[in-house]
Amino acid sequence: MKNYMAPMEGVTNWFYRNAYHECFYPMDKYFTPFITAKPNKRLSSKEIKEVSPDTNGKLPVVPQILTNNAEDFVKTAHIFRDEYGHKEVNLNLGCPSGTVTAKGKGAGFLGEPEKLDRFLDEIFANTGMEISIKTRVGTDYEEDWERLLEIYSKYPIKELIIHPRLLKDHYKGTPRYGLYEEAQRKIKVPLGYNGDIFSVEAYQEIQEKFPDADSFMYGRGIIARPYLLDEIMCGTRMKKEDRQSQYKQKMRQFHDCLYREYQEYLSGERNVLFRMKELWSYMAPGFTNYAKYLKKIKKSQHLGDYEAAVMSLFGEQEIL
Ligand SMILES: Cc1cc2nc3c(=O)[nH]c(=O)nc-3n(C[C@H](O)[C@H](O)[C@H](O)COP(=O)(O)O)c2cc1C
Numbered sequence: 408m409k410n411y412m413a414p415m416e417g418v419t420n421w422f423y424r425n426a427y428h429e430c431f432y433p434m435d436k437y438f439t440p441f442i443t444a445k446p447n448k449r450l451s452s453k454e455i456k457e458v459s460p461d462t463n464g465k466l467p468v469v470p471q472i473l474t475n476n477a478e479d480f481v482k483t484a485h486i487f488r489d490e491y492g493h494k495e496v497n498l499n500l501g502c503p504s505g506t507v508t509a510k511g512k513g514a515g516f517l518g519e520p521e522k523l524d525r526f527l528d529e530i531f532a533n534t535g536m537e538i539s540i541k542t543r544v545g546t547d548y549e550e551d552w553e554r555l556l557e558i559y560s561k562y563p564i565k566e567l568i569i570h571p572r573l574l575k576d577h578y579k580g581t582p583r584y585g586l587y588e589e590a591q592r593k594i595k596v597p598l599g600y601n602g603d604i605f606s607v608e609a610y611q612e613i614q615e616k617f618p619d620a621d622s623f624m625y626g627r628g629i630i631a632r633p634y635l636l637d638e639i640m641c642g643t644r645m646k647k648e649d650r651q652s653q654y655k656q657k658m659r660q661f662h663d664c665l666y667r668e669y670q671e672y673l674s675g676e677r678n679v680l681f682r683m684k685e686l687w688s689y690m691a692p693g694f695t696n697y698a699k700y701l702k703k704i705k706k707s708q709h710l711g712d713y714e715a716a717v718m719s720l721f722g723e724q725e726i727l
Pocket of ligand 1: 413414415416417418439440441471499500501502541570601602603604624625626627628
């Protein structure tokens with residue numbers, strides 16, 4: 408069973424992945440947030456940092472592509488391969504954002520199965536790299552899934568990572584576990600599971616449901632509790648008090664590392680604060696009595712105010 412960090416636009420960027428990898432239980436793969444393929448694609452400097460070994464060191468990073476145009480996909484994948492040494496690319500068929508789906512991309516592409524089939528035919532014939540797919544299970548109806556599975560079963564997909572929600576679900580409700588089971592029954596490609604692994608208990612429940620999954624992918628759960636995989640892999644062997652103090656220490660180290668990186672690479676206090684505040688909206692609820700500290704963090708206009716608020720949260724509260 409492998410563990411993957413989910414691609415999350417604006418969150419799991421190269422700064423985040425490096426800091427995470429240094430401080431916590433390492434993931435087997437880190438997927439970049441989506442990079443849009445365009446005709447005559449040249450990567451922006453931000454995109455280069457996402458995929459370049461210069462900024463990602465030895466981390467096992469897989470670039471993710473968002474497009475519904477096969478030629479653009481192939482060209483972009485070849486840039487990743489020829490200029491940055493990647494062997495695998497991932498196709499985004501899950502993004503539910505209206506601006507993406509309106510153009511028939513991300514989860515929107517699942518609404519045009521015949522076009523998707525032709526697209527996959529072309530990219531599998533012409534890319535010459537390993538292609539994994541991250542998919543939702545349809546747009547509006549559970550019945551969509553059967554046709555999509557028929558299509559997926561035709562191609563040598565390196566791994567099909569399934570977030571078992573429809574596009575219309577966004578992130579609401581419980582994942583549609585039955586549709587993941589249907590994939591297990593009907594297709595032979597390696598399958599990964601993604602969705603709502605927010606705690607050790609949730610992990611155990613899903614692991615029991617899907618013991619044959621090749622991988623589990625962690626998104627919001629790992630952002631909120633970056634020590635979640637440490638807890639899953641080694642936590643049961645430690646006493647609760649030891650775990651709490653060790654994870655809090657690691658959180659502090661992780662925070663300081665990421666904060667330092669952002670200050671070094673981003674221009675201006677505002678950009679650094681924007682990133683850190685977004686992160687705290689996920690992480691703060693993992694602390695006792697967090698509300699007033701989060702308010703202070705969110706209100707801070709300067710790095711000094713921010714640091715004071717973070718220091719008092721770490722100093723005065725415990726992780727749950
Ligand atoms: C803020 C945010 C950004 C995301 N960006 C991407 C992305 O760039 N590519 C992608 O495939 N999925 C993206 N996702 C979806 C996640 O990768 C993941 O599938 C989803 O959060 C469900 O997993 P979780 O329940 O473990 O969070 C994003 C989700 C969120 C909340």
